[in-house]
Amino acid sequence: MSIANDKKKIVILGGSYGGISTAHYLLKHAVPKLPDPKSYQLVLISTSLQTMCRPAAPRALISDAMFPQDKLFVSIPESFAQYAPGSFVFEQGTATALDHENKTVSVLLTKSDDSTSDEVKIAYHALVISTGASTPSPLLGFTRDETALKTSWVAFRIALAEAKHIVVAGGGASGVEVAGELGEHLNGRAGYGGARILPYLRPAIAETAEMYLAKLGVRTLHNTRVTAVVPAAAGTEEVAANATLTLDNGETLRVDLYIPATGAIPNTTFVSETLRCPDGRINTDASTLRVVGAGERVYSIGDASSAARPAIHNIASMVPVLCANIKRDLLLAAGQSAQAAGNDRIFKEDTRETQLVPIGRSKGVGAAMGMKFPSFLVWLIKGRDYWLWTTGNLWSGKQWTKES
Ligand SMILES: Cc1cc2nc3c(=O)[nH]c(=O)nc-3n(C[C@H](O)[C@H](O)[C@H](O)COP(=O)(O)OP(=O)(O)OC[C@H]3O[C@@H](n4cnc5c(N)ncnc54)[C@H](O)[C@@H]3O)c2cc1C
Known part of the structure; x- marks a missing residue:
């Protein structure tokens, strides 16, 4: 028809x-x-x-x-x-x-x-x-279609096998989740930067998230923004590219992989x-x-x-x-x-405060309808299979x- x-x-x-x-x-x-x-x-x-x-x-x-x-x-x-x-x-x-x-x-x-x-x-x-x-990162949904998404995953995975230093930018749930998953996968080789971590959740929950990330070897940089990326396409058109990141605190980071999980x-x-x-x-x-x-x-x-x-x-x-x-x-x-x-x-x-954020494959933080959820419940509801x-x-x- x-x-x-x-x-x-x-x-x-x-x-x-x-x-x-x-x-x-x-x-x-x-x-x-x-x-x-x-x-x-x-x-x-x-x-x-x-x-x-x-x-x-x-x-x-x-x-x-x-x-x-x-x-x-x-x-x-x-x-x-x-x-x-x-x-x-x-x-x-x-x-x-x-x-x-x-x-x-x-x-x-x-x-x-x-x-x-x-x-x-x-x-x-x-x-x-x-x-x-x-x-901004094409790894997190359909920026075009399923073929493009799967192609970007393949390129990323090849580079991931060799990666030693990864930076994820973005303070929301997706940034934290990506950092947690990669942190667990790489066992302590991911970095994570965000101006403000998990802004939809109360600060005490965000602090727990940061503690869990640290246990996975993820370093959180506070109030830090990426101001320049070289090459400019790293993390967007080129998901597997090495990059040099300039931060607004003056620091320069050379990274094997960069994932912009910003707004x-x-x-x-x-x-x-x-x-x-x-x-x-x-x-x-x-x-x-x-x-x-x-x-x-x-x-x-x-x-x-x-x-x-x-x-x-x-x-x-x-x-x-x-x-x-x-x-x-x-x-x-x-x-x-x-x-x-x-x-x-x-x-x-x-x-009401509602957001569940798995951190790696066994932990998580969050709240629903204003009530704080324990890590186990976040894992059970979301972290086990991410809502599948x-x-x-x-x-x-x-x-x-x-x-x-
Ligand atoms: C990594 C990540 C984790 C998330 N986790 C959660 C979570 O745990 N809980 C939660 O509540 N929310 C979560 N979200 C948010 C959630 O995914 C979105 O709220 C939801 O996907 C929005 O659905 P949507 O139908 O509005 O559009 P989208 O899911 O954004 O899909 C839009 C669709 O429109 C198509 N499209 C785009 N442009 C055009 C066009 N011009 N013409 C025709 N088609 C077009 C796209 O191909 C796509 O299929 C997450 C988001 C991300 C990125």
């Missing part, structure tokens, strides 16, 4: 936690309840053909033996084969321009030989922007600046998840959206709210009365069997 038909398109951009969950939920609970459901088609577009358990990247990058690869990477089209023919289409491609005035999105489609073909322009009836965010950059450059916040995220109404100023039936969820802090638990609690509001707007557009369509559902972010136990139901849509 192609997109060349006159069905009303519900277009979702980005095939990860936000996009895949929204697609399953709409196909199960919204589209069947619209008048004439067959006149709609859900179109999911993603740069990657597969989806992945992204939190597992800090350990997965070390070796394919760390996780069952068929659980780590899952085919998006196969996850949606369960729906009626014609109701769903997956296209591998990259959104390049959103024309929200004329309600079209331009997409550069990827051909089966991995090259890109001409751009197609898709007219949407409703649009969900869930293109997430990319890290993620939203994948939103295809959207007009008028719809973006200064930090690059899509300006989203934090209650209704509609994009501010984008016209009717445009929404955003996940790391691309300004609605909440980027985290999977926030996405999971946004999905039912977002989909209820999309369903309401689609019913209204189909001529149903406001009474029949119902009221908006309102999202409210749970801002949760993604099966998410990708297959089973998590969304019931309307919630």
Whole structure:
């Protein structure tokens, strides 16, 4: 089934936690309840053909033996084969321009030989922007697609076998996790630099994290920033390159490997600046998840959206709210009365201290819903397999069997 038909398109951009969950939920609970459901088609577009358990990247990058690869990477089209023919289409491609005035999105489609073909322009009836965010290091998610990610892992692993001194930059959970995994793997040859370690967690928990890192041989540099990297592509385009790092305290470090795990950059450059916040995220109404100023039936969820802090638990609690509001707007557009369509559902972010951070293969720190968790519990819930136990139901849509 192609997109060349006159069905009303519900277009979702980005095939990860936000996009895949929204697609399953709409196909199960919204589209069947619209008048004439067959006149709609859900179109999911993603740069990657597969989806992945992204939190597992800090350990997965070390070796394919760390996780069952068929659980780590899952085919998006196969996850949606369960729906009626014609109701769903997956296209591998990259959104390049959103024309929200004329309600079209331009997409550069990827051909089966991995090259890109001409751009197609898709007219949407409703649009969900869930293109997430990319890290400066390509080792930590899909900066392009699964082929590019796996190629970068292969190059990194070859260099890792010889590496003696590694620097990880970045004070967030991913930086700490990467440093912990590499520290354990190398048994004391990783270094780690961050301006402020684990800022989402209280200082006492961050101090415990630092103690665990030290036991793995990881040295933490405080209030230190990398100001220059030579060659400039080390850690980004060239994941296996030796580098010379200049720090803002004047120190110079020669390192075998450099991993910039500093802040993620939203994948939103295809959207007009008028719809973006200064930090690059899509300006989203934090209650209704509609994009501010984008016209009717445009929404955003996940790391691309300004609605909440980027985290999977926030996405999971946004999905039912977002989909209820999309369903309401689609019913209204189909001529149903406001009474029949119902009221908006309102999202409210749970801002309590919540973050679990494994440190190596047996320890961890963190808190959930404001409660500090002991190391063992962090290991049990996350450190054992970095959430891989949760993604099966998410990708297959089973998590969304019931309307919630
Ligand atoms: C190393 C690491 C560890 C993490 N650990 C945790 C954790 O333990 N717990 C937690 O809650 N969160 C964690 N996070 C954050 C979590 O991964 C994100 O919140 C989550 O992945 C966001 O999902 P998303 O759907 O918004 O987008 P992403 O996961 O960023 O995916 C975006 C998708 O859109 C595609 N795409 C990008 N641009 C385009 C385009 N122009 N057109 C079409 N497709 C496009 C990409 O290929 C990708 O498939 C971690 C992040 C990292 C990097």
